[in-house]
Amino acid sequence: MGDEALILETTFLVDLEREARAGVPGRAHTFLEAHPDQELCITLTTAGELASGPRVADRAAWQSLVSRFRILSPDLEASWSYGQAFRYLSDNGLLIGANDLWIAAVALRHGLSLVTRDEAHFRRVPGLRVVGY
8 A cells, every 4th residue: 555645534533533532542543553654634524524423522622633634625526536436326226425425536536545444335436445444
């Protein structure tokens, strides 16, 4: 995988926070320790999912969490990737949720691997490099 940047999907960040709160390093922390030189990114969609979840109770906690990562936003290229992936997944009865599809589209647009606990779900997206932990 080299030193390329990685996009962390929401499940990874939920696990990372859960491990930190429990004070017990788990799979997410182990993954980060194994990839110390890689730039870590999240998508704008992931930031929104984190803001809506119960794990981050207030804006300051949310800001502290998301500020650790480079945030990648959708653009026209990502929108094209979204549309192409949506069409393929829909035509083949494999559709995933809209937020997950936007996260995948941003990863495709930047040519980055997506780190997730939900590998089978994201492997439906053609061309997406998926990394489990």
